[in-house]
Amino acid sequence: MAKENQFVNQIADIETDFPRWYTDVVIKTKLVDYGPVKGTMVIRPYGYAIWENIQRELDARIKATGHQNAYFPLLIPYSYMTREAEHVEGFAPEVAVVTVGGGETLAEPLVIRPTSETIFGEMYSKWLQSYRDLPILINQWANVMRWEKTTRPFLRTSEFLWQEGHTAHATEEEAMEETMKMLGVYKEFAETCLAIPVFTGKKTEKEKFAGALATFGMEAMMHDGKSLQAGTSHYMGQNFAKAFDIQFLDKDGTHKYAYTTSWGVSTRLIGALIMAHGDQRGLVLPPVVAPVQAIIVPIAAKKEGVLEAAAELKAKLTAAGVRADCDTSDNSPGWKFNEWEMKGVPVRIELGPRDIEAGKMVLVRRDTHEKTEAPLAAAAEAVQTLLADVQKNLLERARKRKEERVVTAESVEELLKGVEAGNFVKAGWCGCRECEDKIKEQTAASARVIVEEEHADKCCCCGKEAKHVVLFARAY
Amino acid sequence: MAKENQFVNQIADIETDFPRWYTDVVIKTKLVDYGPVKGTMVIRPYGYAIWENIQRELDARIKATGHQNAYFPLLIPYSYMTREAEHVEGFAPEVAVVTVGGGETLAEPLVIRPTSETIFGEMYSKWLQSYRDLPILINQWANVMRWEKTTRPFLRTSEFLWQEGHTAHATEEEAMEETMKMLGVYKEFAETCLAIPVFTGKKTEKEKFAGALATFGMEAMMHDGKSLQAGTSHYMGQNFAKAFDIQFLDKDGTHKYAYTTSWGVSTRLIGALIMAHGDQRGLVLPPVVAPVQAIIVPIAAKKEGVLEAAAELKAKLTAAGVRADCDTSDNSPGWKFNEWEMKGVPVRIELGPRDIEAGKMVLVRRDTHEKTEAPLAAAAEAVQTLLADVQKNLLERARKRKEERVVTAESVEELLKGVEAGNFVKAGWCGCRECEDKIKEQTAASARVIVEEEHADKCCCCGKEAKHVVLFARAY
Numbered sequence: 001m002a003k004e005n006q007f008v009n010q011i012a013d014i015e016t017d018f019p020r021w022y023t024d025v026v027i028k029t030k031l032v033d034y035g036p037v038k039g040t041m042v043i044r045p046y047g048y049a050i051w052e053n054i055q056r057e058l059d060a061r062i063k064a065t066g067h068q069n070a071y072f073p074l075l076i077p078y079s080y081m082t083r084e085a086e087h088v089e090g091f092a093p094e095v096a097v098v099t100v101g102g103g104e105t106l107a108e109p110l111v112i113r114p115t116s117e118t119i120f121g122e123m124y125s126k127w128l129q130s131y132r133d134l135p136i137l138i139n140q141w142a143n144v145m146r147w148e149k150t151t152r153p154f155l156r157t158s159e160f161l162w163q164e165g166h167t168a169h170a171t172e173e174e175a176m177e178e179t180m181k182m183l184g185v186y187k188e189f190a191e192t193c194l195a196i197p198v199f200t201g202k203k204t205e206k207e208k209f210a211g212a213l214a215t216f217g218m219e220a221m222m223h224d225g226k227s228l229q230a231g232t233s234h235y236m237g238q239n240f241a242k243a244f245d246i247q248f249l250d251k252d253g254t255h256k257y258a259y260t261t262s263w264g265v266s267t268r269l270i271g272a273l274i275m276a277h278g279d280q281r282g283l284v285l286p287p288v289v290a291p292v293q294a295i296i297v298p299i300a301a302k303k304e305g306v307l308e309a310a311a312e313l314k315a316k317l318t319a320a321g322v323r324a325d326c327d328t329s330d331n332s333p334g335w336k337f338n339e340w341e342m343k344g345v346p347v348r349i350e351l352g353p354r355d356i357e358a359g360k361m362v363l364v365r366r367d368t369h370e371k372t373e374a375p376l377a378a379a380a381e382a383v384q385t386l387l388a389d390v391q392k393n394l395l396e397r398a399r400k401r402k403e404e405r406v407v408t409a410e411s412v413e414e415l416l417k418g419v420e421a422g423n424f425v426k427a428g429w430c431g432c433r434e435c436e437d438k439i440k441e442q443t444a445a446s447a448r449v450i451v452e453e454e455h456a457d458k459c460c461c462c463g464k465e466a467k468h469v470v471l472f473a474r475a476y
Numbered sequence: 477m478a479k480e481n482q483f484v485n486q487i488a489d490i491e492t493d494f495p496r497w498y499t500d501v502v503i504k505t506k507l508v509d510y511g512p513v514k515g516t517m518v519i520r521p522y523g524y525a526i527w528e529n530i531q532r533e534l535d536a537r538i539k540a541t542g543h544q545n546a547y548f549p550l551l552i553p554y555s556y557m558t559r560e561a562e563h564v565e566g567f568a569p570e571v572a573v574v575t576v577g578g579g580e581t582l583a584e585p586l587v588i589r590p591t592s593e594t595i596f597g598e599m600y601s602k603w604l605q606s607y608r609d610l611p612i613l614i615n616q617w618a619n620v621m622r623w624e625k626t627t628r629p630f631l632r633t634s635e636f637l638w639q640e641g642h643t644a645h646a647t648e649e650e651a652m653e654e655t656m657k658m659l660g661v662y663k664e665f666a667e668t669c670l671a672i673p674v675f676t677g678k679k680t681e682k683e684k685f686a687g688a689l690a691t692f693g694m695e696a697m698m699h700d701g702k703s704l705q706a707g708t709s710h711y712m713g714q715n716f717a718k719a720f721d722i723q724f725l726d727k728d729g730t731h732k733y734a735y736t737t738s739w740g741v742s743t744r745l746i747g748a749l750i751m752a753h754g755d756q757r758g759l760v761l762p763p764v765v766a767p768v769q770a771i772i773v774p775i776a777a778k779k780e781g782v783l784e785a786a787a788e789l790k791a792k793l794t795a796a797g798v799r800a801d802c803d804t805s806d807n808s809p810g811w812k813f814n815e816w817e818m819k820g821v822p823v824r825i826e827l828g829p830r831d832i833e834a835g836k837m838v839l840v841r842r843d844t845h846e847k848t849e850a851p852l853a854a855a856a857e858a859v860q861t862l863l864a865d866v867q868k869n870l871l872e873r874a875r876k877r878k879e880e881r882v883v884t885a886e887s888v889e890e891l892l893k894g895v896e897a898g899n900f901v902k903a904g905w906c907g908c909r910e911c912e913d914k915i916k917e918q919t920a921a922s923a924r925v926i927v928e929e930e931h932a933d934k935c936c937c938c939g940k941e942a943k944h945v946v947l948f949a950r951a952y
Binding site (some may be wrong): 036037043044049052071074075076085092095101103109119136161206361 | 501513516517518520521524527544545546547548549552553568569570571572573574576578583588599602614636637748791820840843
């Protein structure tokens with residue numbers, strides 16, 4: 001077996017066994033490992049570095065839109081969960097419960113936050129006095145826990161990391177504006193940083209957040225044509241304000257309930273990255289969030305001056321703001337090429353004695369495998385230009401797929417055919433839960449978002465008048 | 477009552493009721509609030525921004541010394557705790573235990589991490605194969621939980637935020653070098669960023685981490701002469717390697733146990749900042765970690781051009797990298813002065829019509845209340861110079877206290893007198909636990925660190941030959 005193929009053979013075929021490909025890639029590239037407790041994951045340094053880059057980029061956007069970070073407690077009194085009827089119904093079955101603390105059985109059991117609307121609600125009720133205190137715009141980066149039956153690293157784990165924004169406003173309009181603003185922030189972030197174009201829209205009643213009046217989601221198309229819910233923004237109306245008594249004294253001298261929102265994205269985004277861009281050789285990481293953007297592989301490293309030149313190049317790139325590294329291990333260049341390809345590094349730089357003599361370097365981009373040369377004297381510019389181009393190309397590639405793989409259906413049979421061929425399917429829907437359930441049952445596809453700007457005559461399921469066009473897909 | 481004194485009167489007297497002063501300050505400046513579950517805290521935006529600044533500064537240092545971040549699971553199987561005998565004895569009594577997940581009683585109870593040596597150990601055992609994999613240098617930023625009976629915001633809470641580094645090495649020497657290196661990183665960080673000079677040294681057996689061979693700590697002197705343990709670095713020897721089977725194949729072809737370390741600092745550091753620098757008017761924050769470094773207070777804000785000039789000044793300072801803000805609220809200038817003083821902002825800038833006309837601004841530094849003027853044309857330089865000077869002065873002031881308030885004692889009576897007068901006390905100690913316990917009982921002071929470079933003839937307690945000089949203090 002040719003050395004170059006050893007790595008590829010370690011990874012299951014991406015076209016015929018995508019779930020196995022995913023598991024192979026996340027474990028072999030050391031993004032993640034399984035934790036000792038079922039359903040938990042250890043995010044290893046290579047995976048966590050992606051999360052740090054996601055955090056840095058998204059945190060800057062959250063702050064630029066006027067939000068501040070804070071930290072609320074992990075443990076929530078069980079009774080809080082029950083104050084909002086839909087909320088407890090949705091989350092109570094999947095909470096982890098602390099019943100013993102400091103060697104004693106607790107008077108009231110405590111849940112590990114599955115989400116924090118209730119504890120934010122309790123504190124906002126305490127802090128909010130007058131309309132002058134509004135809006136309250138707080139975000140937190142935290143771990144949360146939901147006891148899941150079927151788990152997969154990043155996609156669905158009992159514990160995961162996320163950010164959750166919780167805001168309170170004086171009016172319905174302002175709260176709805178906030179809900180849509182943050183959905184927009186997520187969309188721009190996904191496209192700019194993750195190179196993932198998304199469908200955004202309102203969720204159906206069945207798919208909305210437990211306790212929200214309306215949930216808006218962003219959905220990303222994966223390599224296999226399935227959808228991944230990559231972020232959500234919820235408009236709560238006064239549901240939580242009434243449950244937690246979040247009132248304020250308005251300008252007109254009367255007390256009113258606030259309108260609240262919440263919105264979040266999680267370490268799921270790492271799963272989205274992997275499944276949106278990966279190929280048979282492994283990960284393909286967008287430069288904006290790649291832990292290593294350029295990997296230098298010295299050729300004939302034992303020859304005089306090669307390692308020195310590689311180190312100098314690394315220093316030059318690092319100084320220019322490129323996340324560069326140099327592989328000085330004992331492995332062969334061929335082995336290194338494959339390993340760094342598997343790890344998805346956007347640009348590989350090959351540097352050997354002849355290159356150094358000629359004052360140049362060889363650049364290989366991960367997305368197209370295209371090989372070019374560039375002068376060492378202009379190394380930083382050349383690499384930065386190439387990184388920008390890789391980022392752009394990944395987005396374009398993903399956008400092309402997103403546009404090409406959407407079909408329409410007039411019947412449930414057509415819908416089934418569409419999703420089986422790896423598409424998202426637009427179809428008319430009457431708006432009733434029965435049809436939504438029936439479609440799910442017969443096609444394994446669910447309503448991802450309502451498509452506001454389009455119109456259909458009939459429901460693809462019951463044939464009655466269509467209320468909405470809905471984007472259906474099988475989903476993670 | 478003069479308006480200026482209203483705020484001061486809201487805060488208990490710092491000299492006569494320091495504990496109450498502390499509570500008043502942390503609550504009134506909105507650093508923190510009490511969570512609904514006893515012993516928990518909500519870190520509010522103003523407090524969390526300090527933590528973000530601490531994280532940014534310390535994280536850069538942790539990475540510069542070769543460590544990578546990762547994230548390990550919150551929940552640890554109860555049985556892991558019991559594998560290291562001292563460890564379980566130390567931590568089992570204060571853990572929170574999850575017994576129910578997803579509606580079912582768990583087969584094995586899970587503890588919320590009080591610290592993560594055990595779960596890191598388990599994973600390191602799995603990952604470590606050969607000497608080539610060493611050292612493993614991983615850090616995580618996470619929440620941890622210890623069920624405490626008596627709690628105070630930042631100083632001792634059941635849940636807190638921290639970083640915990642866990643490393644594995646091939647030899648005793650390397651592991652010990654790592655232990656001391658990270659203690660050094662903490663000390664430099666505390667002095668440079670928090671303006672808190674610290675005593676560092678080895679802990680006695682009684683005070684060391686449960687499961688460590690040796691613990692090294694840094695101790696900071698607070699306003700009241702009590703000590704606060706601000707960070708620790710532990711040398712584990714092969715204790716955890718044996719308990720979790722962390723072995724590697726060495727160059728000589730034999731399997732060996734690794735040597736491990738761990739080290740951490742927490743949100744306690746925010747408590748240290750408050751108690752080291754605060755004064756009767758409230759917080760005094762070192763510029764490096766202050767959320768707002770310069771607050772602009774417009775004078776006669778309704779006069780034409782004042783708010784515009786203030787906004788322009790804010791933009792100029794922000795562009796120069798100063799964390800500047802402008803108070804445009806309806807409150808009076810006097811009210812604003814007091815509020816921002818209480819919040820500890822290092823530099824206040826007063827800007828009124830006459831200042832603008834004269835092309836200048838008034839600067840008031842928080843540490844000395846000294847008032848100066850500077851030209852608006854050179855605003856950024858003037859503010860940056862002043863901030864650097866405030867940072868320097870806070871460190872010098874704290875250093876002076878740290879040097880002046882250390883006395884020596886030859887007897888337990890002298891030791892008691894020393895700590896009652898608000899000092900740290902150096903005294904000879906025979907090395908036995910009985911004397912250490914007796915000193916604690918009679919003086920309420922504990923052994924903070926062993927002073928390596930000094931010598932005493934006799935133990936202050938039993939009069940037998942002294943083994944060490946120990947720095948004693950009452951501690952938080």
